[in-house]
Amino acid sequence: MEGAREGRPLHVVVATRIFAPEPAAASLRLGALVRELAAAGHRVTVLTTTTPDDAGYVPPPGVRVLRRPVLRDSDGYVRGYVQYLSFDLPLALRLLTTRRPDVVVVEPPPTTGLVCTVVSRLRRVPVVYYAADVWSDAVVTAGMPRVVATVLRGLERVVLRSARAVLATSTGVVERVRALGAQATVVGNGVDTTVFHPGGPAVEGERPYLVYTGTASEVHGADVFTRAMGRVVAARPDALLVFIGQGSDVAAMRRQAEELAPGAVTFLPRMPPEEVARWIRGARASLASVLAGAYAFAFPSKLYAAAACGTPVLFAGVGPARELVSEGRLGQVVEHDVEAVAAAMVAALDDVDGASAPASPERRRRAAWAAAHVSAAAAARRAVDVVERAARSAR
Template sequence: MAQPARRLSVVLATRIFQPEPAAASLRLSALVSELAAAGHRVRVLTTTVPGGEEYVPPPGVEVRRWPVLRDAAGYVRGYVQYLSFDVPLAVRLLLTRRPDVVVVEPPPTTGAVVALVCALRRIPYVYYAADVWSDAVRAAGVAPVVARVLRFVERSVMRGARGVLATSAGVAARLDALGVRSGVVAVGNGIDVETFTPDGPAEAPGAPYLVYTGTASEVHGADVFTRAMGRVLAERPEARLVFVGQGSDVGRMQAQAADYPPGAVEFLPRMPPERTARWIRGAHAALASVLPGDYGFAFPSKVYAAAACGTPVIFAGAGPARELVARGGLGTVTDHDVDAVAAAMIDALGRDMDAADRDRRARWAAENVSASAVARDAVAVVEAAAGR
């Protein structure tokens, strides 16, 4: 790759990064890899990670970690947990050698810290809008005053940014409606097509199963799948439903699953991408959902992971994923309705896993949603922000 006319110093501030398994980790690691490949120096300011996994950064990338509070599930989620990262981050940013540009990952509180320090040091910053947090907290039913304060903080941070990276056209459109119109670029939200592939080992637990991977929160409405499982078991008593990940709705889904035979619904913790890919490859279908409502513009990246593995998707709910799944021939689209979802699940369990269809879906993912291609578009925004 041709080297840029000017080699930049870039700082990435994020509470979550590799090897912690999450869509954000994959997206951000692709970004720093492409920045390094373009000849830039990258310093990642992030958190220590529980467990024994290691991340080996590419040449030109330095990762600096700091201890942080985590919730009971081991996730940096919640006001106290965010503050345990944000407060030290302010000091870390003040003491680090002055970069040309800072890239910051949500939450908006972290964005506010970066905006303040960058204003003091006269450094441009780029905000990575993976979603709209103030809409998400409203959907979660938090106090209206909290939602209004977060809306003000989030909008202010993005208006002050030299560039805003939106992970979907839906997010970009929502930002425009909120008055964030300058510097927003819809770069997309890709998937690692070298890890998530149709080839490789697959889980084979002995019974046909459907899998849901990633976050299951109030905005996803993933409990529609556990509620539908009762109808599925009536016709396919051997079937299984597997959840891999975490989220605020998991407790409710576990309570719903307690009414079913033992083993019919299984909940597994977050796991490395390689293991997640095994579960997706072995499934008759991968499940994804977005609850209709204020957050209906969201796009679940688990759709991309399923397509890259060649596994058909059952998408239930609202948002741009409906059109993409239908247009790309990636699977089945239903309303967020228990009867419709159950019918789609039963149909998927009765279908043979066709190798040609798997290859076609995987090719679509490689051509349309490669994480490296998305990251290259993001690099251009970062370079423009630094050079303005």
């Protein structure tokens, strides 16, 4: 790659509260970035957290992963301001005592970005901020007090403007970053097509099922699917809805499922990507949603995983995912409405021999589209180019 050819290899520090093998979209993005940096000949140090099971990740040659304990919430997630601070405060010392890097890449939240900004300015090291989303928009959507949103917006503005470069996962994020007075480069998002592909094993249950994978929060409005299940089981009594993951809406969704469709909704915890892929392959459709509002520009990366497995998508809501699903002919797009969603869910369940069939040409076409357009490796290579330019500009 260009950076390694132009001079000595870079020393890149990646600071993130979440990293492989912990299953999350951020882990996937950063894991791909680390692999591509190492493939380009650079040395990488990842400053991250211990997880319940770190044995599943073997870093590539040239990569050190340094883990420290951190506070987690009741679901085992590093989520919440106390949990963030338990990572951010020790991170300052870790950055000060780590061999001086050429560039620091930092994953949100903005509090972590601020720590990296302050320490890196002291050490005269450029920072690249990886903006998968805009946190100050998210807290507005979540209904947080106005003072919290105002403080976070000011903090995020400082971090974005101070960064030598900002990586954005979508054009929607770029527009929000510009609104905060900074510039960003779209590198895209993606999925590991070595894990998510149509050729692996699939879950084979006695009941046809639909699957939702990943986070279910105020941004997504995923409860539209549990609310729709009452109508779905009236038409298809054998139907099953499977949720895999976590999020602030899950508790309410459990109550809805028990009231509206008892026995028809299963909630499973986070699991390794290989297991998630098995569930996606066996599903009649993979579900995703985004609510209208301040965070309508969000893109649910779970759509990439479904497309890579060849499984049809059912998207409900607003935002750039509507256009992508339509352009790629990945499945159904409906309004965020219970009746419309229920009808689409029944249609997906009834499609036994069509788009979701294991040998369907459409399944192979969707998977080929994903490999060509939403590969995590391709997105990571674009990110590496930005990181290299940021490091060279500081010399």
